[in-house]
Amino acid sequence: MVVVGIIAEYNPFHNGHLYQLEETRKLFPRAVFVVVMSGNFLERGEPACVDKWTRANEALHCGVDLVVELPVAFCVQPADRFATGAVLLLKKLGVQKLIFGAEHASYNFKKLAQQVSDVRGDSVKYNESFAAAYQRAVEKKVGHAIDQPNDLLGLAYAKANLQLGDFLELIPIQRKGAFHHDLCLEKDHSLASASAIRARLAKGSIKEIAAYVPQITSVDFATRKLITWADFWPLLRYRLLTAPYEELRNLYDVTEGLEYRMKQQVQKLPLEADFEDWLGAVKSKRYTYTHLSRLAVIVLLQVTEEEVKSVSKNPYLRLLGFTPKGQKFLHKLKKRADIPLITKASQKLRKKFLSVDYRAGLVYELACMRVQDHGKAPLRITAPSLSRKKR
Structure with missing residues (x-):
């Protein structure tokens, strides 16, 4: 069984993400698509615009087979630690191929990771950020700058993969359309950055973003409060x-x-x-x-x-949802998984593995007014309820 992994935030799920899934499906038509997705608080230190269950549901209706939540302890981290936590879960899931967007998909990310394997970027200069020090050290090692957001994440994934046994085939997909932080919505185009979409949503322009997201995302934004x-x-x-x-x-x-x-x-x-x-x-x-x-x-x-430290030493798989194909994969996973596979936030688990995630859910509920963990079971998607928007 070919198992393809994606590390995502889907904040929100838009046509760029749909394009990535469609292109990957062309490469691996029979593969199981597994996504490790950030929950309600994200790597850049912001709350997700809509809750994790809504975003997982959108992904499952648009071609993903299984969604697992990345623990908050891994989410709110610099790129290298974020990547290490996410890649570790991919390994535990039995993923063989990692798909990720990149501004420069022609880069050999594995080779770059090998070149900068000893680069940490720790800075002793108090007038320079750790991120700037790291990028400067990388440029010195490889001979050119790597400073675009998705390229940097791709490099972080590649480094984490090497550290964890080099078990993944890395497959970058060329990013199309808008740049990561581009705030423009180009007319006659169906691809826009998540930043641009969120900016329009913040102004209440739900109709404006309809051309840039799948139909199910549009419907969700019409019925959900935008969280900031x-x-x-x-x-x-x-x-x-x-x-x-x-x-x-x-x-x-x-x-x-x-x-x-x-x-x-x-x-x-x-x-x-x-x-x-x-x-x-x-x-x-x-x-x-x-x-x-x-x-x-x-x-x-x-x-x-x-x-x-506790989450890093004792990782777990928190299941958010699956399709029939994902369910078949889960049956096999249960037989060989060597870390807990969590389907419900029981009282015992809230005090042990899920203490931080459960607390994060309670805080997020105050804004979104939708229960996040107590009594929640994984989503079971039998068939897409809404057609994917044609682009």
């Missing part, structure tokens, strides 16, 4: 204002005195300030907006160093 940091800013502000420095210091990745900077800057803000105002106040050359946004999620969810 604005929904959680009051909670984050409260946490920062009331938590003692020592408590903040014990949270994951709060280092180099950031507990003081985060707390002191929020105390200086006027009452009408928002999340972006706080980010701008805390920002420095040492820390990118993305790094600080991830820390904001850590503070919001009160994720400790011990909890992250």
Whole structure:
């Protein structure tokens, strides 16, 4: 059985993702498509625009066979740690081929990973971010810059694959249409970046994005509230204002005195300030907006160093949904899986494996008003209820 893996956020699921699935299906028409998907909080330190169940359902109706949730402890991480967690789950799932979008699909990502296997990018310069230091070190090693978002993730996947036994065949798919952060919606085109789609949705322009997403995504946006940091800013502000420095210091990745900077800057803000105002106040050359946004999620969810270490040492597979083909694959997986395969967030599991994920779900529920974990069972898709939009 050929098992193809994809690491995704689907924030939201759009025509670019559909294109990737269609192109992959041409290469592997009989394969099982397995997706490891971020849950309700994402790698760039932001809440998902719609909840994980909605996004998983969209993927399953558009060609994916099985969706597994990437634990929050892996999600809210820099690219290398994010990739390591996701690739580890692919290995446990028995995936043989990893498909990913890239700005430069002609790159030999495995070779590049071998060249930079010892590059960590740790910076001792306090006027330079870790991300900038890493990209500078990579460019020095390979002879050219690798600075596009999907290329960097592809390199991170390739490095993680080498570290975990080189079990994957890496298959980059050329990214078409808009760039990752492009905010334009080009007329007469059906491909747009997730950033552009979210920007239009934030303005309430649901009809504007209909041409750029499958029909099921359009329907979901008509019935779901768009979630942004604005929904959680009051909670984050409260946490920062009331938590003692020592408590903040014990949270994951709060280092180099950031507990003081985060707390002191929020105390200086006027009452009408928002999340972006706080980010701008805390920002420095040492820390990118993305790094600080991830820390904001850590503070919001009160994720400790011990909890992250626990998930890394004891990974698990949290099932979000499957099709009939995915169900057949699951029957085989259950016989050989050497880590827990979780279908429901029982009380026992909430205290053990799912403590951070369950907490994240409770917080996200406050904004989306839809139950995320308690009593939820995996989605079972027998047939697509909505046709895929023709492009």
